[in-house]
Amino acid sequence: MTILPLKLDKVWFKAPAKDNRPAMPLIKEMSFELAHGTRTIIVGPNGAGKSLLLRLCHGLIEPTEGQIQWAQPNTAKRQAMVFQRPVMLRRTAAENIHYALSLHKIDKAQSIDIVEDVLSKTGLRRLADTPARVLSFGEQQRLAIARAWALRPEVLFLDEPTANLDPSATHQIEELVNTLHAQGTKIIMTTHDLGQAKRLGDDILFLHRGRLLEQSSCVAFFEKPQNDIAQAFIKGDLLWWKRGVGARKGPKHSR
Ligand SMILES: Nc1ncnc2c1ncn2[C@@H]1O[C@H](COP(=O)(O)OP(=O)(O)OP(=O)(O)O)[C@@H](O)[C@H]1O
Ligand SMILES: [Mg+2]
Secondary structure, X not given: OOOOOEEEEEEEEEEOOEOOEOOEEEEEEEEEEEOOOOEEEEEOOOOOOHHHHHHHHOOOOOOOEEEEEOXXXXXXXXXXXXXXXXXXXXXXXXXXXXXXXXXXXXXXXXXXXXHHHHHHHOOOHHXXXXXXXXXXXXXXXXXHHHHHHHOOOOEEEEEOOOOOOOHHHHHHHHHHHHHHHHOXXXXXXXXXXXXXXXXXXXXXXXXXXXXXXXXXXHHHHHHOOOOHHHHHHHHOOOOOOOOXXXXXXXXXXXX
């Protein structure tokens, strides 16, 4: 029985009040449903709330108000996340994956087979015994995917998995994402790269300043976004100091 769909109902996340600063709403009244079988891509400008939304969905932070519901209980081990800046232990590439598997109580014999399998699928077998922290950025991203893949998640969250990667490393990651999708893993991914969103996406969530402004199929979103701000974003002229719907006034010193 699948844990999907994932349903959010009027979810708010507010950073707690601190010193003289009041509680700040960062995710605002967000409601949507994500189904099995599609690659969902979350786009939006810096600070829109994309990473926070993934963290909320993955259960790393709790909503301040509203509900996040999966179709089944106890979903923690059925979902995995690849972070914007993956954290590797001071161990070899292979040991990093073994460690993740040990947390899921997979026994050593089985773990050896799984590690071998995911390292070869991600093209990292020859680097199995290399300390993870000396791997290149792109290799570490692939290792992070291998580590998540080893856990056989039903849902995989990926936060900007190709930020700062060159075109060839980006291509490798996109192929891995597609392989996982083809194997039945639900992909929920953020990206800044609109070309990538077009290449990989089946459906799109567009976030701006903590709000979900549009949810549509990828084709509809790129052909004719319904929302003005989404249109400006796609055209590349979403200027944060521009006045208008949902945009704040510029600072006094802006020209
Ligand atoms: N714990 C926190 N306390 C206060 N503000 C926070 C906290 N976490 C995130 N924020 C703010 O919430 C907003 C959304 O952050 P988030 O990291 O989700 O953005 P993003 O869409 O992922 O941006 P980027 O494209 O740069 O990765 C930002 O303005 C950020 O500064
Ligand atoms: Mg982010």
